[in-house]
Amino acid sequence: MYQAPRGTVDILPEEQVYWRYVEQKAAAICSLYGYERIDTPTFENTKLFARGIGDGTDIVEKEMYSFKDKGDNDITLRPEGTASICRAYIEHGMANLPQPVKLYYLTSIFRYERPQAGRLREHHQFGYEAIGDADPVVDTEVIEMAWRFFQSLGLEKLSLLINSIGCKECRPNYLETLRKYYQRHSDNLCKDCRTRLERNTLRLLDCKQSNCRQFVNNAPKSIDYLCEDCGQHFNLLQKYLDKICLPYSVNHKLVRGLDYYTRTVFEIQPELEGGQSTIGGGGRYDNLISELEGKPTPAVGFATGIERIILNLKREGIAAPALYEPSVFIASMGDNARETAVKLSSDLRNAGIGVVQSTGTKSLKAQLRQANNLQMQYAVIIGDEEVASQTVILKDMAGNSQENLPVDCLIDKLKG
RNA sequence: GUGGGUGUGGCCUAGUGGUUAAGGCGUCAGGUUGUGGCCCUGAAGAUCGAGGGUUCAAAUCCCUCCACUCACCCCA
Numbered sequence: 001m002y003q004a005p006r007g008t009v010d011i012l013p014e015e016q017v018y019w020r021y022v023e024q025k026a027a028a029i030c031s032l033y034g035y036e037r038i039d040t041p042t043f044e045n046t047k048l049f050a051r052g053i054g055d056g057t058d059i060v061e062k063e064m065y066s067f068k069d070k071g072d073n074d075i076t077l078r079p080e081g082t083a084s085i086c087r088a089y090i091e092h093g094m095a096n097l098p099q100p101v102k103l104y105y106l107t108s109i110f111r112y113e114r115p116q117a118g119r120l121r122e123h124h125q126f127g128y129e130a131i132g133d134a135d136p137v138v139d140t141e142v143i144e145m146a147w148r149f150f151q152s153l154g155l156e157k158l159s160l161l162i163n164s165i166g167c168k169e170c171r172p173n174y175l176e177t178l179r180k181y182y183q184r185h186s187d188n189l190c191k192d193c194r195t196r197l198e199r200n201t202l203r204l205l206d207c208k209q210s211n212c213r214q215f216v217n218n219a220p221k222s223i224d225y226l227c228e229d230c231g232q233h234f235n236l237l238q239k240y241l242d243k244i245c246l247p248y249s250v251n252h253k254l255v256r257g258l259d260y261y262t263r264t265v266f267e268i269q270p271e272l273e274g275g276q277s278t279i280g281g282g283g284r285y286d287n288l289i290s291e292l293e294g295k296p297t298p299a300v301g302f303a304t305g306i307e308r309i310i311l312n313l314k315r316e317g318i319a320a321p322a323l324y325e326p327s328v329f330i331a332s333m334g335d336n337a338r339e340t341a342v343k344l345s346s347d348l349r350n351a352g353i354g355v356v357q358s359t360g361t362k363s364l365k366a367q368l369r370q371a372n373n374l375q376m377q378y379a380v381i382i383g384d385e386e387v388a389s390q391t392v393i394l395k396d397m398a399g400n401s402q403e404n405l406p407v408d409c410l411i412d413k414l415k416g
Numbered sequence: 417g418u419g420g421g422u423g424u425g426g427c428c429u430a431g432u433g434g435u436u437a438a439g440g441c442g443u444c445a446g447g448u449u450g451u452g453g454c455c456c457u458g459a460a461g462a463u464c465g466a467g468g469g470u471u472c473a474a475a476u477c478c479c480u481c482c483a484c485u486c487a488c489c490c491c492a
Contacts, residue, residue, distance in 0.1 A: 001465090006483070058490050062417075080492090109492075114417075116485070118492080125492060192489070208488085257491055278492060305492030333450065366445075368452035373443090376452095383450055397452070 007113070007121025018310045021320035022153065026106060026126045029149045033141060035102040035128050040084035042108070046074040052083030052288055054259025056199055063111040077110035080258065081127040081303055082285065083292070089131050090294035099132030100299070106306075118308045127282075127303030131289070134298035136233050139264045139284060140240040146268060146280055146302045147246055153309065154318040157271040158279065160246065163222065163254040164234040165202065167262045168287060170227035175201050177220045185215050202255040221252035233263055260285040264300065270312050279312060280304030327354040328414065329371035329379045329397075333364055337382040344380070344392070344407065351411045371397060380410070 004010060011019060030037070046066050053060050065077035078084060085103055088094075094101045106126050115121060128145070130138045143160070150158055166174055179201050186194060190209045197204065205216055226234060241248055248266075256265045265283035282302030289297035313320070328348060332341035345357045356374060358367045364381070371379045381393040381402075392410055395402035405413060 003465095003483070063490080111491080113490070114488095115483095116487085119490090120492095123492065127492090203490090206490095280492065303492065308492055331451085363445090364450050365452075369444095370452085372452040379452080381451070385450085393451090395451075400453095402451080 005121070007115035009120065015310075017320040017323055018313060019306065020323060021313075022126070022306055022309055023106060025149060025152045026104070029145055029152060030104045030128060033102070033145050035104040035130075038085060038088060038103045038105055039107065040078075040081075040088055040105065043075045043077050044084055044087065046076040048083050048087055048292065049076050049079055051291055052086065052260060053080060057257060057259055059111060059258070063113055065110045065112055078107070079111050080109060081105050081107060081125055082129060082258075082260070082288070082301055085129050085301075086131070086289050086292050086294070086299070089297075090289065090292060095132065095295060095297065100130040100138055101132055102128065102130050104128035118305070118311050120307060124306040125303045126306060127301060129299055129301035131299040132297055134233075134286065136236040136240060136264075139233075139237050139300050140244070142282065142300050142302050143241065143248075143266055144244060144246055146266075146282070146304070149304075150268065150279070150309075153313065155270075155279075155309070155312055155316060157316065158268050159271055160248040160266065160268055161251040161254050162237070162241075162248050162264065162266040163251055164226060164230060164237075164263050165222050165255060165261060165265055165283075166226050166230050170225055170230055171222075171262075174220070174222050174225035177225060178202075178204065181220055182215065189215070203257075205253045205255055216253055219252075223250070223252060230263055237264060256281060256283055260288040260291070262286045266302075268304075270315075279308050324354065325377070327377050329356050329358065329367075329374065329376040331358045331364060331367035331371065331379055331381045333383040334387075336384060336387045340387050340407075341380075341382050344382070344410070348411065348414070351415070353411070353414050368395075378414070 027037075046064070049064065050060050055061070059079050064079050067075055069075050085105065089101060089103075104127065107124065108122050109125050110122050112121060113119060128142070130142055143162070147158075147160060165171060179197065182189065182193070182197050182201075182204055186197060188211065189197070190207065190212055193204055193207050193209070193212050196207070204212075205219060207213070207216065223231075223234060238248075238250070254265055254267060256267075261283040263284040263286065265281075267278050267281040269277050270279055280302060281304075282300070284298070284300040286298040287296075289295070289299060330341050330345050330348075332338045341357060345355045348355045356371075356376065358370065362370070364383075368379060376397055379395040379397055381395060386392050386404075386407075390407050391404050392407050393402055393404055394410065394413065
């Protein structure tokens with residue numbers, strides 16, 4: 001039997017309510033904050049991601065779906081959203097538009113990882129980017145928007161963590177201090193942390209091993225090593241967040257897995273434990289556009305995983321609104337009645353009334369059973385008698401009433 | 417990529433070496449003429465995740481693979 005490739009899933013009809021719900025709330029919040037939708041290709045030149053995300057990151061090193069196409073081009077299925085958006089910003093000269101340019105996307109993401117709950121090889125992200133403005137007001141907006149988005153979905157048990165990891169000027173100094181601190185303890189670190197010490201110093205702060213945690217708690221904090229500009233930026237951000245009463249906590253252990261982040265980083269996490277913790281995250285990436293050969297352009301963005309949102313909606317028992325109102329089922333008996341039913345179905349749909357037509361040769365009982373199972377609001381019954389008198393029986397499935405009425409009156413009756 | 421758990425009709429579950437793998441939900445059909453839901457009856461639907469091995473005999477024991485799942489890694 002064929003099955004979907006590992007780490008991929010079919011999103012079945014009964015799941016679709018959640019997807020439509022999330023997509024609709026995403027579009028609504030974007031409209032409210034002045035973001036426009038952009039769709040970029042599913043694949044890009046491999047270099048774009050290698051340059052953008054960072055060669056040393058896990059994503060680039062071992063998680064990309066990369067291949068050569070028939071023209072010998074190095075191609076990669078999009079492993080995150082931001083790099084493509086920046087490419088499009090540069091390619092289409094969006095620097096000439098009023099800044100910041102605000103874009104959002106809703107798209108699938110591919111990473112070759114070991115699947116588990118809330119983690120797939122193909123998953124979907126909703127993300128948005130504000131490109132071309134370094135003002136911490138923009139950071140504030142981006143964070144508030146994420147928070148309100150989750151609120152609008154009904155998710156409540158969330159917490160917001162923020163941190164600043166500095167910029168080109170001040171981060172090297174901090175990293176050096178951090179490295180020195182950890183080198184003193186290197187004998188007591190776990191295996192992973194020893195490699196992190198060489199390769200990805202910031203991630204030392206993220207280790208969950210109980211033994212390493214003691215070092216994390218006393219580790220030098222990035223916010224104590226910020227340059228004047230970065231410090232000012234972070235102070236203003238907190239001031240603005242306070243002003244709009246967003247509950248956040250500064251977490252000096254918060255670092256993000258992609259190399260392009262500068263200054264502000266933030267994550268939103270469910271308070272309920274279990275599964276993958278982060279539901280959404282983002283931050284500022286002031287060097288990415290220039291790294292991708294655009295003019296130096298500051299930017300800040302956010303992304304969230306739809307599957308994880310839905311996981312949390314279910315966990316919190318939030319029901320998505322139904323997608324459609326079941327309406328009219330048309331049952332018929334005999335060839336003449338069937339002919340009338342075909343015409344009537346066509347006419348009702350033409351009038352904008354949703355119809356499910358009975359097919360095959362089923363008893364009336366079976367047809368009504370089907371109408372019932374489909375949770376139809378009405379059943380229209382047509383037999384020889386009705387054909388002869390040009391009437392139909394309109395049966396209210398919820399109540400237990402039915403009436404005989406001229407076929408010409410049916411549309412008005414259903415609409416009224 | 418590492419380690420643990422799991423895998424029985426569409427869904428949930430019983431069955432841990434021995435006749436045709438059991439039940440519930442769901443689906444379909446009937447319960448006298450053209451009326452659903454409740455109830456009753458019946459039917460369809462499973463080479464027990466796949467392949468190999470042990471055995472007179474395997475859903476049950478062993479191996480390999482696949483998938484799911486949990487923890488790690490990492491991330492959304």
